[in-house]
Amino acid sequence: MKRIAIVTIALLLCAWTAFGQTATKYFVAHQGGYIGEATVTVDKKGAVVSASLAEWQGPGGWAEYNGPDGKSWVDGAVVRVPDPLANTASTDPMIKGYMFYVYNLKEDGTYIWSQFTPGKDKFAKPARQYERDFEGLMSNPIRAAAYAKAAREDNLYNVTIDGLKVTLGKKASATVHYGHMDKANKMATYMPLNAASIGYRYNYKALIDFFKAKPTTDFAAFTMKKAKVTIAEDKNIDAGVKAADYTAADDMVFAYADVVTGATYSDFPHYALELQAAYQMALAMQHKAMKK
Numbered sequence: 530m531k532r533i534a535i536v537t538i539a540l541l542l543c544a545w546t547a548f549g550q551t552a553t554k555y556f557v558a559h560q561g562g563y564i565g566e567a568t569v570t571v572d573k574k575g576a577v578v579s580a581s582l583a584e585w586q587g588p589g590g591w592a593e594y595n596g597p598d599g600k601s602w603v604d605g606a607v608v609r610v611p612d613p614l615a616n617t618a619s620t621d622p623m624i625k626g627y628m629f630y631v632y633n634l635k636e637d638g639t640y641i642w643s644q645f646t647p648g649k650d651k652f653a654k655p656a657r658q659y660e661r662d663f664e665g666l667m668s669n670p671i672r673a674a675a676y677a678k679a680a681r682e683d684n685l686y687n688v689t690i691d692g693l694k695v696t697l698g699k700k701a702s703a704t705v706h707y708g709h710m711d712k713a714n715k716m717a718t719y720m721p722l723n724a725a726s727i728g729y730r731y732n733y734k735a736l737i738d739f740f741k742a743k744p745t746t747d748f749a750a751f752t753m754k755k756a757k758v759t760i761a762e763d764k765n766i767d768a769g770v771k772a773a774d775y776t777a778a779d780d781m782v783f784a785y786a787d788v789v790t791g792a793t794y795s796d797f798p799h800y801a802l803e804l805q806a807a808y809q810m811a812l813a814m815q816h817k818a819m820k821k
């Protein structure tokens with residue numbers, strides 16, 4: 530009987546553990562140019578166990594420069610991105626399941642990363658490129674998930690195209706312009722800490738810490754307060770800086786009611802809302818699992 534009771538309890542614990550859930554919300558981040566992943570895990574009671582945010586650079590952060598000076602783009606630079614919705618009828622393994630984006634000079638003299646589509650004899654730019662740009666297509670979470678996976682696995686490529694022949698060039702990791710594909714990575718050089726700013730990665734820590742503690746906050750209802758921001762140096766957060774280099778007497782900090790978040794960067798409420806959406810998705814998935 531004792532053994533039966535122990536086994537029964539163990540099975541019940543396993544069943545309860547199974548009701549913990551993880552969900553990821555994909556979004557276009559930083560006013561475009563980055564693909565965001567907000568991931569939240571809740572335990573069996575619905576409490577936030579972990580939360581994280583990744584921002585993967587779009588083509589503008591890693592496409593190889595094709596200009597004569599080697600430091601700029603001109604019309605015609607092309608990158609290839611895994612995409613389960615793209616070119617599914619193609620029989621060419623270099624094309625099937627991939628989306629191609631071309632640096633496209635528009636009639637008004639501005640540029641946009643547009644869909645580049647194989648036709649009968651060659652690839653072509655879209656007639657309505659403003660509806661076929663990188664950020665617009667990445668609003669589809671299926672495409673965004675595939676892009677984030679490819680960025681994580683270093684499977685994003687610069688390519689050259691002659692007619693319908695696709696030739697792989699350098700990977701994104703070999704041509705990245707801003708220090709690292711993911712801004713939250715401790716080795717990234719994007720928005721570094723300096724005398725006047727705690728930088729991206731300590732801001733990221735403040736966001737995650739506050740969200741985990743208060744995931745149901747109305748994140749759109751923020752105020753800004755002057756406050757002293759104190760950070761403890763941690764190389765696992767930002768490997769390339771010294772926390773002591775931040776010397777500002779105070780800063781404008783996001784606050785909710787009387788609680789100061791410690792975060793100063795302008796994307797805080799947006800990213801917090803994306804995390805909150807992932808949190809709500811995880812709770813919904815958990816509720817569904819418990820009903821089965």
